[in-house]
Amino acid sequence: MTSTKMTIHVQNMGGMLQDHTIVLGDRAVRQSKIPTSGTVTLKFGASKQQVKVVSASHLDGLRIGEPLARRLGVHHGAHVGVSYRASSKTLSLGPLIGVLMSRVYSGTPDRPFGTNTGFCKELVDACHTYGALVYFFTPGDISSGQQSLEGWTYYGRWRKSSFPIPDVVYNRLTTRKLENMPSVQHFMKEVKSRYGNYVFNETYLDKTDVFDALKQDSSLTRYLPESHLFKNYQMLKSMTARHPIVFLKPITGSLGKGIIRISRLAGQSYMCQSTSLNGTVRQSFPSIDALFSSLSGKLKQRRYQIQQGLHLIETGGRPVDFRALVQRGPQCVWGVTSVVARIAGSNHFVSNLARGGTLSRVKEALQKTNLSAAQQRAVNTHLRKAALDIAKGIESHIKGHFGELGVDLAVDSHGKVWLLEVNSKPSKNDGTPLSEGAIRPSVKMTVQYARYLAGF
Structure with missing residues (x-):
């Protein structure tokens, strides 16, 4: 079943077009x-609904009446994939992609998703380019x-309309509380079981679950610092005895919140550093x-992962780490879309942007470290290989669908x-400057993967 991108032309009912009739060009029909x-x-x-197809010469696209367009949630000028399966006499339009967001800011109609509005508009533009809605x-x-669902899309301005349940749901919820709501869990289950459609990035990943799962794969252990679910005093004592630096990280934490760094000093004394908004x-x-x-009081309030600390490379006396974005593409194969260096802010030991960290190109960051030129070249290669290996390990050893x-x-x-x-919900608001109408490769990849899932 091949798919062709077509433009939708919506015709008012003052014309000859009937409610359950659609018009296609002769060439597409043949x-x-x-x-x-x-x-x-x-x-x-x-x-799904029954329609009669009428062919028309010189029509390059698909023409439908206003009532049908309103029921489907499509608008004049939308670009969608169109495919026909003869065995079931089914004409499919799409894919229809639904993005599950945390909230809408009703007071800002031009920015309904706050700082994520730019990313949402990029998705709209990428869908227009590849043929999707x-x-x-x-x-x-x-x-x-x-x-059906009430949702927002963009054509000329942000508008709210009614749409069918989508072919593909892309979960961009930013809190576990929202994701674990019974209505959300039931909806995602229904999308998969009742409609046979897809949900990707359907769940958060807990830190200890990831490390415990990846430990099962001997090919991945070389990437794993010693890491455990924190249990008691004896575990803290033994870890600090084995490693001069130890980290305590909230299992469900994000943005560098709540991380504790413990350093063993001379004479069996210890330095404890914790993150705060001010440093x-x-x-x-x-x-x-x-x-x-x-x-002990803090460690009783939530679950922590205790992890071997590392002597990270530094630039200008600030620790550097790296974020690789790994995505499935149009053929469902994992690939590394981007790798960026993250440099910790002054008076911070974590590199998160929310904690004053800054982004840099990998090559430029490595050049400012003490690594030799040969080491820098090797690191550049090894970062991408490690990211791919780990993504494939997540796919093999952790339940869930991740794109x-x-x-x-x-x-x-x-x-x-x-x-x-x-992180199964990588940030889309990294402050990257974009020229008007530009679409990041990561956004294009998301649409291409959704098209693959939906069979377009």
Whole structure:
């Protein structure tokens, strides 16, 4: 079944076009052998209805009436893929992509998704380029048993319309609380089981789950610093005895929040550093017992991962790590879309942008470190290989459907590459300046993968 990109022309009902009739160009009708006698099933997302196909000479596109366009949520000038399956007499339009967002900012109609509005507009533009239609909805738009959704899309301005359940749901929820809502979980289950459609990036990844899963693969252990679910004082004592630096990271944390760095000093004393909005808070302790007593209250409030610390390469005295974006493409194969260096801000030991970190090109960041030219070239290659290996390991060892992963990697002073963590909801708001109408490769890849999933 081949797909052809076509432009939709919406005609008002003052013309001759009937509600359940669509018009295709002669050439498309002949090439796909679409019958013009009787009816065929028109499929768009989960919507299916019987329509009659009429052929017209010199028409380059697909013409439908206003009532049908309104039911489908399509607009004049939209570009969609069109394919015909003779065995089921089904004419499919799409793919219809639904992006599940955390919230809509009703007071800013030109920026309904806040700082993520630019990314959403890029998705709209990429769909127009490749032939697809995308809309954006929130948990508040979901209700039980519905066969359509209220969502937002862009043509001329941001508009809210009714759409069928999509072929592909791209989960961009930014909190576990929203993702774990019963209505959201039920909806994602229904999309897959009832409609046979797809949800990708359907769940958050917990830090310890990732490391425990990847430990099962002997080919990946070389990337893994020693890491455990934190349990008790004895574990803290043994880890700090084995490693001069240890990190405590909230299992469900993000943006560098709540990370604790413990350094063993001379004479069995310890330095404890923790992140705050204003920088790093430092405390000294004469013993591991005193350190644990100070932290015990905090460690009881949430679950932590305890991880071997690394002596990271630095530029200008600031630690550097790397974020690789790994995505599935038009053939469902994992590929590295981008790798960027992240340099920690002043008075911070984490590189997150939310904590004052800055982005840099990998080559430029490496040139400012103490690594030799040969080591820099090797690191550049090893970062991409490690990211790919880890993404494939996630696919093999962790339940869930992922279309993209943010893989955070570190490089130690010897040039060895290590895994820090894997993020199934990599940020789309990195401050990258874009010229008007530009579309990032990562956004194009998302649309191409959705087209693959939906069979276009």
